[in-house]
Amino acid sequence: MSTADRFLLAGVMGWPVMHSRSPMIHNHLLATHGLTGTYVPLAIRPEQLGGALRGLAPLGFAGCNITIPHKQRAMAVVDEVDEVARRIGAISCVVVRPDGSLAGTNNDCFGFVENMLHRYPTWRADAGPAVVIGAGGGARAVVYALAQRGARHVGVVNRTLARAQELSREFGEPVTPIAWEDRERALHGAALLVNTTSQGMVGQTPLDLSLDALPTSAIVADIVYAPLNTPLLAAARARGNPVVDGLGMLLHQVRPAWKAWFGVDPEITADLRAKVEATL
Numbered sequence: 537m538s539t540a541d542r543f544l545l546a547g548v549m550g551w552p553v554m555h556s557r558s559p560m561i562h563n564h565l566l567a568t569h570g571l572t573g574t575y576v577p578l579a580i581r582p583e584q585l586g587g588a589l590r591g592l593a594p595l596g597f598a599g600c601n602i603t604i605p606h607k608q609r610a611m612a613v614v615d616e617v618d619e620v621a622r623r624i625g626a627i628s629c630v631v632v633r634p635d636g637s638l639a640g641t642n643n644d645c646f647g648f649v650e651n652m653l654h655r656y657p658t659w660r661a662d663a664g665p666a667v668v669i670g671a672g673g674g675a676r677a678v679v680y681a682l683a684q685r686g687a688r689h690v691g692v693v694n695r696t697l698a699r700a701q702e703l704s705r706e707f708g709e710p711v712t713p714i715a716w717e718d719r720e721r722a723l724h725g726a727a728l729l730v731n732t733t734s735q736g737m738v739g740q741t742p743l744d745l746s747l748d749a750l751p752t753s754a755i756v757a758d759i760v761y762a763p764l765n766t767p768l769l770a771a772a773r774a775r776g777n778p779v780v781d782g783l784g785m786l787l788h789q790v791r792p793a794w795k796a797w798f799g800v801d802p803e804i805t806a807d808l809r810a811k812v813e814a815t816l
Contacts, residue, residue: 544573545596546797549588549610550603553577557761557812558601561790564811565802582609589613593636598797602627602640607673614640624680625706626673628789631796641796644677647789648759649685654788654804655780656755661685664727664754668692669719669743671699674732674759679707682728691726693719723750729772731758736766743768752776759785762816783812 544566548558554577562575578600580588585606590613592600602610607626611617614630615637621627627640652659661682668675668682671694682690693714694700700713714722723729729750735743737760745768750756756772761782769779787804794800 542572543596544571544598544798545576546573546598546600546793547576547578548601548603549578549580549585549606551579551581551605553579553603556603557786557815558603560812560815561787561808564808565790565794568808569800569802571798571800580606582606585609586613589630589638592630592638593632597632599629599631599793601629601793604673610640614638616640618642620645620680623707624673624676626676628677629793629796639796641792642677643789643792644674644785645681645684646792647785647787648678648681650788650791651782651784652755652757652780654784656778659755661687661728665689665691665725666728666730667714667719667722667726668730668732669745670694670732671696671703672732676703678730678732678759679703679711683707683710691722693722720746720749723747723754726750726754729754729756731760731766731768734760736760736763736768738762742766747771747775747777750777753778755780758782761786764813764816783809783816787812 548556559575559577566573610627617640621640621642624642628642628644631639666682666687668678687710689710691712691714692700692703695716697715704711704713734740756777757780758766758769759782760766764781772779794802
């Protein structure tokens with residue numbers, strides 16, 4: 537059955553989830569492409585995740601996005617996890633296959649790379665050392681993306697050094713764990729700095745990091761998108777560093793999800809970005 541002959545259903549599972557901008561993004565695209573359907577927020581408690589995911593197929597869903605706190609737990613529920621999600625250790629997207637089985641993948645790394653390239657088309661992961669702040673799910677996706685694109689040195693800084701060391705063991709070269717107290721020394725000579733923590737998000741404290749040692753040529757990226765101009769990005773702009781905010785990462789990971797769910801590769805337009813920006 538073609539997409540024109542059915543009511544398309546997809547959504548995002550999280551707890552909480554009502555703050556998510558994903559329904560706005562996907563419903564805008566459904567309207568833009570003239571498709572009949574809807575994308576809904578699915579507020580699923582952790583203990584209900586298995587039943588919720590198993591309910592996707594009988595309810596007619598094409599799939600769903602997975603967000604905090606379900607990205608790791610969902611791996612044990614779906615029928616197949618692809619290589620990307622296995623390496624990252626988390627699922628961000630579930631696809632309901634024609635036989636009703638569930639396939640899990642991770643589009644966060646795609647979103648990160650496309651966001652970087654959209655803002656700076658000549659960006660290369662192997663242009664110089666990268667420093668990633670944080671060692672959670674977002675960090676894992678960013679480190680995987682950088683390694684896949686040829687980065688030769690990725691320093692991972694985390695308050696709990698053991699978590700950074702775990703990433704180093706899993707990804708091997710080029711990842712180097714860096715103690716929190718050495719975070720500013722690690723910025724010397726860096727070509728890229730990425731914050732993958734929630735610090736700087738609305739309601740959170742700013743990231744405790746001086747940029748004095750960072751070259752002004754280094755790109756500073758933040759995966760936080762609310763606010764768009766986090767304290768880290770504001771500090772980077774003030775000293776002349778090129779910056780990349782986190783909204784594009786959210787927007788660009790829509791594309792592989794739509795290809796898998798609906799067989800459509802949607803265009804991420806300036807109008808769509810402006811619509812989301814107006815709510816931040």
